[in-house]
Amino acid sequence: MQPSIEKLEHGEPLSTEKLLEYLPWLKEIPAPQLKWADGAAVLRRFKRGDVVCEEGAFGSTAFYIISGAVDVFIANQIAHVKTRRGFGGLVARMKSFLVSDREEHRDENTKTFIPIDASIDLSVNNPLAQLGPGELFGEMTCRTFQPRSATVQAREDCVMVEMLRVILDMLMGSRDVDAVTKAATKVKTATFKGTSFKTELDKKYRERSLNNHLRSVPLFASVDETFLALLNAKVELVTFGKGQVICKQGDPADAFYLIRSGMVKVSNALPGGEMVRNYLGRGDYFGEIGLIFNQPRSATCTALDTVSLVKIGKADFEQMLENFPKVKEALTQVAETRLNASQKKELPQGLNLDEFLNQGLFEAQNLLVIDLDRCTRCDLCVRACAEAHDGVTRLLRDGLRYDKYLVATTCRTCRDPLCMTQCPVGSIRRKDNLEIIIEDWCIGCSKCAELCPFGNINMHPVELMEELKVAQTAPVAGEAPKAPAAPKKSFKAATCDLCTDLSMPSCVYACPHDAARRVDPTEYFTKQFAASSRWQPVKFDKRTTHDNTTQFFRRK
Amino acid sequence: MIINRQHWGWAAFFILASAAAALLYVGEFQPERLPFRLQLPPSLHRDVRETGRSVGGTPLGLIYGSVAAAIFVFAALLGIRRKRPTLKVGRLQLWLKAHIWLTLLTVPLILLHCGFSSGSPMTKWLLVIYGVVMVSGVYGLALQHLLPRMMKEQVPLETIFEQIPHIRNQLREMAGELRKGLEPAPTPAPATAITPAAGGPAVAVAEPATTVVADAVPDSSIQVLKQFLDEAALPYLNAHRGDKLLLGSQRVSDDQFRLLKISVAAEWQSKAEQLQAWCDERRQLDLQTKLQHWLHGWLLVHIPFSVILLVFTAWHAIAALFFY
Numbered sequence: 001m002q003p004s005i006e007k008l009e010h011g012e013p014l015s016t017e018k019l020l021e022y023l024p025w026l027k028e029i030p031a032p033q034l035k036w037a038d039g040a041a042v043l044r045r046f047k048r049g050d051v052v053c054e055e056g057a058f059g060s061t062a063f064y065i066i067s068g069a070v071d072v073f074i075a076n077q078i079a080h081v082k083t084r085r086g087f088g089g090l091v092a093r094m095k096s097f098l099v100s101d102r103e104e105h106r107d108e109n110t111k112t113f114i115p116i117d118a119s120i121d122l123s124v125n126n127p128l129a130q131l132g133p134g135e136l137f138g139e140m141t142c143r144t145f146q147p148r149s150a151t152v153q154a155r156e157d158c159v160m161v162e163m164l165r166v167i168l169d170m171l172m173g174s175r176d177v178d179a180v181t182k183a184a185t186k187v188k189t190a191t192f193k194g195t196s197f198k199t200e201l202d203k204k205y206r207e208r209s210l211n212n213h214l215r216s217v218p219l220f221a222s223v224d225e226t227f228l229a230l231l232n233a234k235v236e237l238v239t240f241g242k243g244q245v246i247c248k249q250g251d252p253a254d255a256f257y258l259i260r261s262g263m264v265k266v267s268n269a270l271p272g273g274e275m276v277r278n279y280l281g282r283g284d285y286f287g288e289i290g291l292i293f294n295q296p297r298s299a300t301c302t303a304l305d306t307v308s309l310v311k312i313g314k315a316d317f318e319q320m321l322e323n324f325p326k327v328k329e330a331l332t333q334v335a336e337t338r339l340n341a342s343q344k345k346e347l348p349q350g351l352n353l354d355e356f357l358n359q360g361l362f363e364a365q366n367l368l369v370i371d372l373d374r375c376t377r378c379d380l381c382v383r384a385c386a387e388a389h390d391g392v393t394r395l396l397r398d399g400l401r402y403d404k405y406l407v408a409t410t411c412r413t414c415r416d417p418l419c420m421t422q423c424p425v426g427s428i429r430r431k432d433n434l435e436i437i438i439e440d441w442c443i444g445c446s447k448c449a450e451l452c453p454f455g456n457i458n459m460h461p462v463e464l465m466e467e468l469k470v471a472q473t474a475p476v477a478g479e480a481p482k483a484p485a486a487p488k489k490s491f492k493a494a495t496c497d498l499c500t501d502l503s504m505p506s507c508v509y510a511c512p513h514d515a516a517r518r519v520d521p522t523e524y525f526t527k528q529f530a531a532s533s534r535w536q537p538v539k540f541d542k543r544t545t546h547d548n549t550t551q552f553f554r555r556k
Numbered sequence: 557m558i559i560n561r562q563h564w565g566w567a568a569f570f571i572l573a574s575a576a577a578a579l580l581y582v583g584e585f586q587p588e589r590l591p592f593r594l595q596l597p598p599s600l601h602r603d604v605r606e607t608g609r610s611v612g613g614t615p616l617g618l619i620y621g622s623v624a625a626a627i628f629v630f631a632a633l634l635g636i637r638r639k640r641p642t643l644k645v646g647r648l649q650l651w652l653k654a655h656i657w658l659t660l661l662t663v664p665l666i667l668l669h670c671g672f673s674s675g676s677p678m679t680k681w682l683l684v685i686y687g688v689v690m691v692s693g694v695y696g697l698a699l700q701h702l703l704p705r706m707m708k709e710q711v712p713l714e715t716i717f718e719q720i721p722h723i724r725n726q727l728r729e730m731a732g733e734l735r736k737g738l739e740p741a742p743t744p745a746p747a748t749a750i751t752p753a754a755g756g757p758a759v760a761v762a763e764p765a766t767t768v769v770a771d772a773v774p775d776s777s778i779q780v781l782k783q784f785l786d787e788a789a790l791p792y793l794n795a796h797r798g799d800k801l802l803l804g805s806q807r808v809s810d811d812q813f814r815l816l817k818i819s820v821a822a823e824w825q826s827k828a829e830q831l832q833a834w835c836d837e838r839r840q841l842d843l844q845t846k847l848q849h850w851l852h853g854w855l856l857v858h859i860p861f862s863v864i865l866l867v868f869t870a871w872h873a874i875a876a877l878f879f880y
Contacts (some may be wrong), residue, residue: 064586187785206809213816255687333586365613372704372705372707372708373704373705373708374557374558374704374705375704376557376703376851376852377704377707377717377848377851378852380641383641384641384642387640387641388642396716397716398715398716401708401712404708405647451710502642506641506642508648509641509642509648510641510642510647510648511649512557512559512638512648512649512651513557513558513649513652513700514649
């Protein structure tokens with residue numbers, strides 16, 4: 001599926017006058033700038049039951065509802081691919097199943113809401129909600145070409161304005177063009193200040209969604225309604241443009257942030273350059289470490305695209321901690337885990353850093369390496385992986401070489417997990433121990449698989465269960481559910497699960513020659529090469545990793 | 557499997573078990589050779605020369621034989637274990653270590669069991685088969701020490717073994733495309749002039765077609781490249797066994813390509829280098845195939861003879877226990 005970039009393929013073209021009728025806030029835009037709106041919006045009419053957009057589909061537009069109502073839901077099964085042993089004792093084969101979190105609760109899965117590209121969140125237990133006149137959806141798809149995060153179906157006859165990014169920017173403000181693009185294209189891009197539409201949207205958000213949003217964060221679950229109302233009145237709604245630094249490592253901590261929309265990169269400055277710790281999306285929060293431990297910011301947080309945040313000031317935050325010891329306890333626990341994780345990383349000692357960095361090994365934290373001096377190329381590791389995963393291997397005995405080791409093609413649980421940067425529903429995330437996990441509400445758009453620089457994420461075909469289809473076809477109130485359509489193939493992203501059901505990864509377990517090992521590359525190679533007389537600490541050059549972010553310098 | 561420090565425990569076990577077996581053997585059958593303190597109780601002494609029986613027929617000899625047979629059965633189970641690599645019956649690594657050291661232990665056990673005598677024709681055959689199995693096994697172990705390292709060093713472009721035919725095809729196709737590209741481009745279809753025939757319908761009259769573009773002056777570099785492709789590179793890339801051809805040798809290939817690069821103009825150097833890279837890759841794939849066959853080929857002897865050994869051992873046991 002290819003993204004249809006900046007295209008309006010259906011609908012009635014809207015003249016500027018008509019557009020101003022439907023979106024009167026655009027009148028605040030100066031006339032010379034308004035000419036940009038020509039041909040950038042169409043009027044769409046949908047009949048009841050029509051699908052406006054489908055989850056996982058690519059797009060480049062946002063929708064504003066003029067009249068009517070729509071159902072927003074996730075049709076894919078809310079479950080994760082799990083491999084486990086079937087019946088039959090010792091000779092049982094491993095099988096892949098779809099397991100919902102209710103059947104198999106994963107410790108760190110504490111989210112109860114699925115973040116989507118609209119002003120509302122969907123409940124994990126019943127991923128269905130309604131939007132009505134005056135609502136906007138598809139903002140992130142329009143801004144960053146993310147796949148659609150949910151399926152939208154007309155609940156009744158609807159009229160909507162479908163718009164391209166330029167109109168969204170006019171309404172909401174800003175047009176982010178990074179310095180490199182600006183320098184390269186030499187094309188002047190208009191910057192919009194925004195209109196009162198944004199203020200209205202913020203007001204609506206504060207009135208209708210903020211409390212739910214705060215409540216959806218597990219930490220605020222125990223806070224009482226009175227305090228939440230107090231917080232609602234006090235919090236600030238702030239927006240940051242692409243590349244803008246929200247808080248900088250070493251600065252005094254002055255606020256706690258909850259992400260309303262967009263992606264935030266969390267990174268640390270190391271002696272050799274920047275080290276990405278995590279990417280946070282809608283519903284995630286940051287800034288608690290400095291406030292709880294009364295210390296300067298421990299990391300730099302940067303907006304990856306236009307980011308809207310809920311900012312809770314230091315005084316309100318401290319009051320909340322004082323009044324609600326449970327919140328304090330939970331936040332302290334999370335802060336400690338995050339702090340420990342961020343302090344684990346050290347520069348490797350004595351390695352051939354040229355290759356180490358070029359191959360992105362520094363970014364990996366759990367690597368499958370095969371010692372080529374020992375490996376007899378019997379492929380038992382691959383067979384074991386296939387046997388452990390329903391006949392479909394998640395490992396290829398091929399890849400780059402680092403000294404005498406083959407770095408096999410399988411998940412490396414990267415420190416800079418690019419796979420997470422564009423998930424439209426935030427279902428791929430990392431646990432506090434940095435392990436990457438794919439949540440139950442993966443919609444199978446395959447964006448993470450495309451983004452993985454090492455091709456280590458597979459799309460696992462699953463059959464949509466009949467009863468689920470009936471339940472998730474968003475029945476119109478008062479009507480019998482529609483008859484299920486023909487069986488539909490659906491997909492879930494799956495990556496190496498380290499065979500968590502077993503005592504050790506199958507590939508390592510099955511290797512008869514002790515050639516396959518799962519290791520932390522920095523620690524393992526440092527040890528290996530320290531023990532080997534061939535390897536001397538090298539002086540190394542300025543280097544960048546695969547994503548051109550981390551730089552290292554030749555040791556003086 | 558590489559025998560390294562991790563095998564000390566197994567090596568120690570092998571030495572101790574062999575020594576214990578030898579001690580028991582000497583203590584039982586030749587007690588006079590042992591120092592007084594190490595001698596076994598006189599009731600256990602047996603003189604096989606007096607009884608006329610073979611060592612294998614004595615209780616101790618039977619124990620040695622039974623243990624060796626049990627080890628044979630265990631060793632054969634490795635084949636089944638490998639078919640189910642995730643089976644929770646101990647790591648394959650442990651199985652392989654046990655396979656190596658226990659089967660090595662059968663050497664002293666079998667020697668002591670047969671009392672250093674080859675016995676009847678049947679046991680002679682049994683010993684021959686056992687010898688083949690052991691030699692092939694040790695040979696395979698030696699290869700596993702040498703070849704992985706050799707493959708790592710000599711085949712930097714190593715790929716998944718099953719992918720080799722596919723990559724060879726790709727190389728062949730790319731070289732074929734290069735050869736096609738050297739042919740002069742055909743002229744565009746000649747413009748047809750529509751000339752109305754007198755009193756009749758218009759008739760299309762075509763200009764005589766020419767196949768070579770006028771400005772495509774024969775270039776000596778192209779000729780040299782074409783000749784090289786036709787006579788050396790394409791036959792090599794198409795060949796089933798490339799090592800029999802000239803380019804199959806690294807040294808000859810280097811010389812040939814050096815000559816080719818001297819003979820072509822500067823703008824064709826990149827093509828020559830590309831072609832050399834394809835031929836080098838093909839040579840590496842051939843070498844990988846060869847090494848892979850060596851690395852696993854010994855099993856073609858080891859496994860069938862192991863099966864025959866098991867059958868013969870069973871036959872020997874039945875014959876010895878029930879007919880003698």
